[in-house]
Structure formats: structure tokens, C-alpha cells
Amino acid sequence: MAAILKTAILLMSFGFACVAGLDFSKTGYDPKDLESEGTLKALYDSWATKHGRLHESPGAKETRYSIFKDNLEYIHEHNKKARDYVLGLNQFADLTHDEFKSQYAGTKLNRRREERRPFTYADVTLVPDSIDWRSLGAVSEVKNQGSCGGCWAFSTTGAIEGINQIVTGELVSLSEQELIDCDTESEQGCNGGIMDDAFDYVADNGGLHNESAYPYQEVQGTCMRDSLDGPVVTIHSAADVTRKNELNLQKAVANQPVSVAIEAGGKPFQFYSGGVFTGDCGTELDHGVLAVGYGTDAGTDYWIVKNSWGPEWGESGFIRLERNIDAKEGKCGITLGASYPVKTGPNPSPRPPSPPAPRPDDSGVCCHDQQHCCPYDKPICDLDTNRCLASTRDRFGVAMLEQTPATWRSVKPYQKQFSTDSTLDEKESRSYA
Numbered sequence: 182m183a184a185i186l187k188t189a190i191l192l193m194s195f196g197f198a199c200v201a202g203l204d205f206s207k208t209g210y211d212p213k214d215l216e217s218e219g220t221l222k223a224l225y226d227s228w229a230t231k232h233g234r235l236h237e238s239p240g241a242k243e244t245r246y247s248i249f250k251d252n253l254e255y256i257h258e259h260n261k262k263a264r265d266y267v268l269g270l271n272q273f274a275d276l277t278h279d280e281f282k283s284q285y286a287g288t289k290l291n292r293r294r295e296e297r298r299p300f301t302y303a304d305v306t307l308v309p310d311s312i313d314w315r316s317l318g319a320v321s322e323v324k325n326q327g328s329c330g331g332c333w334a335f336s337t338t339g340a341i342e343g344i345n346q347i348v349t350g351e352l353v354s355l356s357e358q359e360l361i362d363c364d365t366e367s368e369q370g371c372n373g374g375i376m377d378d379a380f381d382y383v384a385d386n387g388g389l390h391n392e393s394a395y396p397y398q399e400v401q402g403t404c405m406r407d408s409l410d411g412p413v414v415t416i417h418s419a420a421d422v423t424r425k426n427e428l429n430l431q432k433a434v435a436n437q438p439v440s441v442a443i444e445a446g447g448k449p450f451q452f453y454s455g456g457v458f459t460g461d462c463g464t465e466l467d468h469g470v471l472a473v474g475y476g477t478d479a480g481t482d483y484w485i486v487k488n489s490w491g492p493e494w495g496e497s498g499f500i501r502l503e504r505n506i507d508a509k510e511g512k513c514g515i516t517l518g519a520s521y522p523v524k525t526g527p528n529p530s531p532r533p534p535s536p537p538a539p540r541p542d543d544s545g546v547c548c549h550d551q552q553h554c555c556p557y558d559k560p561i562c563d564l565d566t567n568r569c570l571a572s573t574r575d576r577f578g579v580a581m582l583e584q585t586p587a588t589w590r591s592v593k594p595y596q597k598q599f600s601t602d603s604t605l606d607e608k609e610s611r612s613y614a
């Protein structure tokens with residue numbers, strides 16, 4: 182009975198559903214779908230199929246269907262008012278708002294300490310009216326954090342991917358899992374973290390491996406970084422954008438993608454599907470994301486923000502947040518926790534195969550093959566028998582010593598000591614030091 186009543190109310194509220202210009206690709210429904218219980222059920226079934234929802238029982242399905250209808254009502258009520266932004270039936274359409282909040286925006290993003298590091302773009306005077314780091318090649322594909330509250334790691338990798346592309350010209354997707362598994366001193370893995378601290382970790386620990394070298398697992402695991410020897414992307418340090426000032430944030434974003442913290446747990450956020458978000462949201466920072474540009478649309482200024490909820494959410498995974506609003510905190514608190522990595526040089530070249538070098542305690546001369554050495558008192562190399570002879574008449578000699586590859590730091594001193602006709606020039610030996 183209650184269900185029938187609810188449907189009746191739902192249908193009544195959809196009764197005036199002559200909404201012009203509702204784009205099915207954004208909303209995920211057609212107002213015609215709201216005409217009867219039958220069409221609603223069909224809509225739910227096709228949504229559930231698309232999203233691979235398997236229900237344990239008919240009761241569970243009924244519960245989800247009912248939440249779905251509540252959400253649809255909310256979404257449609259919003260869309261009827263034809264605001265600047267559209268809501269739609271995305272992957273969160275069968276979650277209650279509390280479920281959504283605790284799973285996707287419930288991460289502990291401790292309010293950041295006051296800025297510790299100077300804002301390096303404070304003196305920038307010329308900023309473009311708009312910029313989009315996506316079209317400039319500095320933004321990787323939209324990723325999906327899934328059920329792990331590791332937004333902070335996605336925000337961190339995004340910012341480093343950006344500055345790395347700007348400095349080196351190469352866009353390399355970086356490993357969130359490495360941060361989640363290894364940066365455990367100041368972060369809480371899938372329960373949250375802070376981008377500033379993660380930048381410090383990367384600066385202090387020799388960089389990050391790429392996404393395919395250390396792929397995302399959606400759960401925290403043991404740190405594997407020491408067993409990887411692939412290329413890394415390094416940064417020098419991090420800086421904080423001086424808070425409560427959208428112009429400061431603009432100066433920073435004009436120069437590189439910037440990690441920002443926002444409140445993303447609001448209901449409109451759950452279903453945001455396109456347009457410039459001008460809706461209500463607070464400033465209780467609960468989500469780490471990445472500002473990748475800004476612009477103006479029909480007189481409304483906006484930030485372009487990359488999220489980590491997959492490409493289905495929002496505008497292919499991005500949201501445009503209203504910019505230059507009255508409150509200093511900015512939309513959803515976007516000016517309150519903005520930070521970015523500083524990169525001053527290229528990435529280290531992958532470690533080359535070590536050149537052969539004599540053992541530290543083998544004082545002697547090296548043979549022409551540069552692989553064997555003999556003691557000073559038996560300096561003649563007989564490479565046919567691998568023996569060192571005192572003179573051409575010496576019939577026995579001693580066994581040659583084979584050089585072992587130098588360790589990382591030892592190349593330079595040993596070379597000085599032993600190489601006679603070394604083929605390694607100064608430049609080469611410097612790069613190993």
C-alpha cells in the first residue's frame with residue numbers, strides 16, 4: 182500500500198515533466214520513463230544491467246529500486262528547474278546519500294595545517310582568462326578510486342603527472358598504489374590522507390613509479406617499491422597556495438595542475454552530470470581532487486576539476502565548479518587546501534648496467550679485455566689460460582682475477598685507482614656517481 186502511494190506521489194511530481202532540452206546522455210533517463218510504474222521498473226532494470234548490479238534477494242532488489250526511485254525524483258526535481266547544471270542517474274543512483282557519503286566522500290582529509298611552504302606564484306601578475314591543462318597534454322585519463330578512500334593519492338599523482346609533463350614533455354600516469362602502500366607514516370591508506378604530506382613523501386623518497394609498474398589494487402597492501410627498478414618521476418618539493426583567495430589559486434592553476442580539497446559529500450554532487458556547478462555545498466573538506474584549468478561559460482566563471490570516480494560521473498569524470506564567488510573559501514572550500522609539487526629538473530635516468538671495475542682490494546693491473554686483472558708482481562696477462570705471469574718464461578703464474586661490477590657509489594674512486602686506458606670519459610662516470 183505504502184509503495185503504491187509512493188509511486189502515486191512520484192508520478193504526480195513527474196506530472197509536469199515537460200522539461201525542454203533534457204539530454205538523455207547526461208541524465209540517464211527520459212521524462213517518458215516516469216509515466217508509469219512499468220516504465221520506471223524498466224528504467225531501473227536497464228540501469229541495473231548497465232551497472233552490473235546483482236541482488237542477493239528480491240527483497241534487496243526492492244530496497245535498491247525504492248532508493249533508485251527516490252533519487253530519480255530528486256534528480257528530476259532539480260532538472261525541471263533548468264539550473265546551470267544537470268543531475269543524472271550515474272553509478273551512484275541506487276545508493277542513499279549516507280551510503281554515498283561514507284563510501285566516496287567520507288575520507289579523512291584532516292584540515293590542513295597552516296601553510297608551511299611559501300606560495301611560489303605570489304608575484305605572478307599576468308594570468309590568462311582561461312586555461313585547460315587537458316588540451317595541453319598534462320592530464321592523464323580519469324581514474325576510479327572504487328571503494329578505497331584513496332582520493333588523496335589520486336590528487337597527488339595527478340598534480341605530479343601535470344608538473345612532470347610540463348617540465349619534461351612526457352605525460353606518465355603514476356602509481357596511487359605506491360602512495361597508499363608506502364606513504365604510511367602520515368597517511369591512512371584507504372582511509373584518507375593529505376596531498377601536501379604525500380608530495381613531501383615523494384620528494385624525500387626518490388619519486389614515484391608509473392601506473393603499470395605498480396598498478397592500483399583498491400586496497401592497502403605491503404610496500405613494493407624497493408623491488409621495482411623501473412623509471413621514476415621525481416619532484417623537488419611542494420608549495421601551498423595561500424588560502425582564501427581565488428586569484429591566488431588562479432595564479433597557481435595558470436602554471437600547473439593543482440591539488441585541491443573540497444566538500445564533495447553533498448547530494449547534488451552525488452548525481453552531478455554536467456554544467457557549471459553553482460549548487461549548494463559546504464566547506465567541510467572531505468575529498469581530494471585536482472584543479473586542471475578554469476574558464477568562463479555564459480558569464481559564469483568556473484574551475485575545471487578532475488575527480489577520481491571514473492569517467493561516468495560528471496563531465497567524463499570532471500566537474501566544473503563555479504569560480505569567483507562571494508565567499509573567500511571558494512565553491513565547496515576549493516581555496517582552503519590547495520597545494521602543488523615543485524619540480525626543478527629532469528627525472529633520473531634509469532640505472533644503467535654497471536660497468537666492470539676491479540674489486541677494491543685487488544691492487545694490480547688490468548688486462549686489455551678490461552675484465553681480468555693481475556697482481557703487480559705478475560703483470561703479464563695470458564688470456565688463453567686465464568693466468569697472470571711474472572715473465573714470459575714463467576710457466577705457472579697465478580689465476581687471474583675477474584672484475585666484478587662496481588657498486589653504485591664505488592665506480593668513481595676505483596676508476597681513478599685502476600683504469601689505465603679507461604674508455605669511460607668524465608661525463609659518463611659523473612652520471613653514475
Ligand SMILES: *[C@@H]1O[C@H](CO)[C@@H](O)[C@H](O)[C@H]1NC(C)=O
Pocket residue numbers: 353354391392393394410411412
Ligand atoms: C613504466 O614502467 C615500466 C617498468 O616497470 C616500463 O617498462 C615502462 O616503459 C614504463 N612506462 C612509461 C610510460 O614510462
